[in-house]
């Protein structure tokens with residue numbers, strides 16, 4: 811790396827790289843806090859984690875969505891739905907089901923950029939403990 815001139819637009823600091831590797835290896839839709847926690851040995855600042863994750867979303871290599879008032883990060887860039895356990899709050903990727911309607915003329919939108927679909931319920935382990 812020494813003396814290597816890096817192009818500014820994809821430049822990653824050592825910490826930026828650590829954060830990228832951490833979020834890409836956490837396949838459970840982590841929050842910034844969870845990414846930060848997984849880097850506790852590395853001495854990376856929380857603000858640096860937030861900044862790096864926001865940059866990756868801007869670059870289109872990471873998706874983000876709101877879950878219970880918290881931003882979660884998603885490494886799966888293919889269209890998919892989510893299944894959420896309301897007890898343990900785990901989030902799984904599930905295939906997007908075929909949905910009947912609304913018909914295009916019923917949508918008050920000129921374009922559709924994104925569909926957000928979440929199934930909520932109890933996972934088998936939490937259902938057993940009810």
Ligand SMILES: [Zn+2]
Nearest residue numbers: 895898933936
């Ligand atoms: Zn559960």
Ligand SMILES: [Zn+2]
Nearest residue numbers: 884886902903
């Ligand atoms: Zn997902």
